[in-house]
Amino acid sequence: MRAVIVASNREKSPYPVIPIGAVMVAELCSLHGHDIEFVDMCFSENPLNDLQAALEKNPDFVAISFRNLNNHDGKNSVSYIPFLQSISTAVKEKGIPLYIGGSAASIEPQAILNATGADAVYAGQAEGFVKRLTGGSKLEGVITDYQGEPFINVNLERWVNVKKYLSHECTVPIRLKLGCSYKCSYCTYPYLEGKSVCSDQLDSLENYLRKWIGNGVGIDIVDSIFNEPEEWAVQALETLAKKGLKGSYHISAFSPLVSDTRIFDAMTKLGANAGMIGIDSGSDTMLESYRKPFRMKQVNKFMEMRKDFDLRFLWTFILGGPGETEKTLNKSLEFIDMLPNTDVAYIVFGVRIYRQTHLYEQALRENVIKKGESILKPVCYFSRLLDRNKIEQHLSDWQETRDNVLTEHVANSDSYRDLLKKLSELGEFKTGWENVPTMKKLLRRRSALGMGKTETRTTV
Numbered sequence: 156m157r158a159v160i161v162a163s164n165r166e167k168s169p170y171p172v173i174p175i176g177a178v179m180v181a182e183l184c185s186l187h188g189h190d191i192e193f194v195d196m197c198f199s200e201n202p203l204n205d206l207q208a209a210l211e212k213n214p215d216f217v218a219i220s221f222r223n224l225n226n227h228d229g230k231n232s233v234s235y236i237p238f239l240q241s242i243s244t245a246v247k248e249k250g251i252p253l254y255i256g257g258s259a260a261s262i263e264p265q266a267i268l269n270a271t272g273a274d275a276v277y278a279g280q281a282e283g284f285v286k287r288l289t290g291g292s293k294l295e296g297v298i299t300d301y302q303g304e305p306f307i308n309v310n311l312e313r314w315v316n317v318k319k320y321l322s323h324e325c326t327v328p329i330r331l332k333l334g335c336s337y338k339c340s341y342c343t344y345p346y347l348e349g350k351s352v353c354s355d356q357l358d359s360l361e362n363y364l365r366k367w368i369g370n371g372v373g374i375d376i377v378d379s380i381f382n383e384p385e386e387w388a389v390q391a392l393e394t395l396a397k398k399g400l401k402g403s404y405h406i407s408a409f410s411p412l413v414s415d416t417r418i419f420d421a422m423t424k425l426g427a428n429a430g431m432i433g434i435d436s437g438s439d440t441m442l443e444s445y446r447k448p449f450r451m452k453q454v455n456k457f458m459e460m461r462k463d464f465d466l467r468f469l470w471t472f473i474l475g476g477p478g479e480t481e482k483t484l485n486k487s488l489e490f491i492d493m494l495p496n497t498d499v500a501y502i503v504f505g506v507r508i509y510r511q512t513h514l515y516e517q518a519l520r521e522n523v524i525k526k527g528e529s530i531l532k533p534v535c536y537f538s539r540l541l542d543r544n545k546i547e548q549h550l551s552d553w554q555e556t557r558d559n560v561l562t563e564h565v566a567n568s569d570s571y572r573d574l575l576k577k578l579s580e581l582g583e584f585k586t587g588w589e590n591v592p593t594m595k596k597l598l599r600r601r602s603a604l605g606m607g608k609t610e611t612r613t614t615v
């Protein structure tokens with residue numbers, strides 16, 4: 156069959172991400188003998204024109220990969236649904252069967268089916284979808300099916316302009332495991348990836364890793380959460396090191412629940428010395444509220460153990476959830492102020508509510524949302540124990556004086572995006588989180604010179 160696969164994500168903050176999910180679908184379809192045209196909309200000047208050109212060739216079906224529902228900004232939410240609708244309409248007008256998948260589609264499949272008129276919305280991994288397609292099953296309505304490998308050996312350059320992505324962030328993604336066995340109150344991950352599956356096929360990923368490491372490109376392990384189970388994670392790192400696959404690895408994301416320093420040893424030996432940690436709060440009250448699997452005691456133990464290693468972390472915080480008060484919020488800010496200068500903090504204010512989560516039930520009970528209300532329009536939970544405007548102002552002032560802190564509001568502002576774009580054009584400067592302090596300094600200088608305030612955009 157002839158097919159068009161569309162990578163529809165155009166988001167550029169915190170940096171443009173290689174559409175690895177769409178690439179896996181394309182690679183698998185191609186392996187099964189389908190003739191694939193890949194439309195990557197990320198950097199396109201006119202994405203709808205690109206799509207129209209591909210549709211002229213009369214494909215048998217179009218499959219859209221839909222990654223993000225919104226920009227996760229509690230203050231200035233931007234939804235990507237209108238853009239998805241516009242590309243879906245272009246396909247439906249031609250009468251071509253339309254399938255939609257990807258992480259955003261997996262979170263709200265029924266609502267996306269209703270909003271787009273797609274023939275099918277598929278919640279799950281690429282492998283299951285391609286098996287169904289090739290097996291001749293009729294693809295209709297919402298299909299939920301988590302079958303699939305964490306990763307397959309893909310030829311990225313066949314499908315996307317890798318150089319363009321690397322000019323922003325010099326890493327390529329890989330996923331070594333699926334799923335997370337924890338159940339944090341707001342988190343969609345257990346529903347996105349199904350039950351935990353750890354890769355036992357590191358051999359088959361060797362070529363992919365060797366090629367990119369050989370080209371001086373970093374590897375981003377995009378597992379959520381990588382070091383759960385801890386024993387498996389240590390072994391995976393050791394296996395990669397034994398295979399001679401040392402390089403510059405980044406781990407998105409890491410849990411502070413570590414029993415000893417073996418994981419740090421294994422990380423250091425492989426070159427995996429940077430990662431993201433989502434502790435969400437520096438207060439035990441809030442960790443309990445979010446149903447996190449650890450408390451500050453474990454976080455402090457983690458901080459003690461990491462001291463002897465050359466490791467850098469991006470700490471992510473979600474402030475303003477159920478039960479948050481000024482006192483608990485300040486504990487997070489105090490924790491951030493104690494971070495070593497190798498580390499950076501990313502702060503989100505307001506917790507995005509998704510169906511299937513504990514937070515959703517709580518929000519229903521507290522009348523934050525109504526039963527049956529669409530959550531495609533971003534809805535966030537803000538603690539009623541806080542004065543929202545006052546806290547927003549406080550966070551805005553607080554981050555101004557801290558170069559190692561990035562708030563979602565600044566990250567999504569036009570001036571930050573403009574800076575990201577300009578720096579990536581210079582070629583030499585990478586815009587990943589490790590450079591947040593430099594970016595903040597540049598932002599301040601540009602603002603002083605009248606070259607842009609942290610105003611926020613309203614469209615994609």
Ligand code: B12
Pocket residue numbers: 164166167168169170171172173175176177179180218219220221222223224225226227254255256257258259261262277279280281282284303304305326327328330343344347348375377378379407
């Ligand atoms: C790692 C990660 C990041 C990293 C990316 C690093 C990198 N190098 O790529 C960083 C931190 C930069 C990041 C940023 C953001 N992220 Co993020 N991220 C993730 C995470 C943990 C993994 C994504 C990933 O690459 N998975 C591996 C690939 C292979 O899986 P996949 O894309 O889902 O594709 C599979 C299936 O979905 C399916 N599939 C994909 N396309 C299609 C198409 C069809 C037709 C079919 C049938 C199937 C199919 O098959 C694929 C292979 O099995 C997910 C959560 C998760 N567990 O999925 C969140 C997630 C994707 N992120 C999310 C969001 C919101 C964002 C941000 C907007 C937030 C922010 N402001 O920081 C930005 C946007 C960045 C951008 N430019 O788009 C949301 C998106 C959904 C939503 N809630 O809107 C997720 C789901 C987390 C969540 N909160 O629920 N992210």
Ligand code: SF4
Pocket residue numbers: 335336337338339342343344345379380433
């Ligand atoms: S540990 Fe992370 S990925 Fe797992 S449920 Fe909690 S927030 Fe989600």
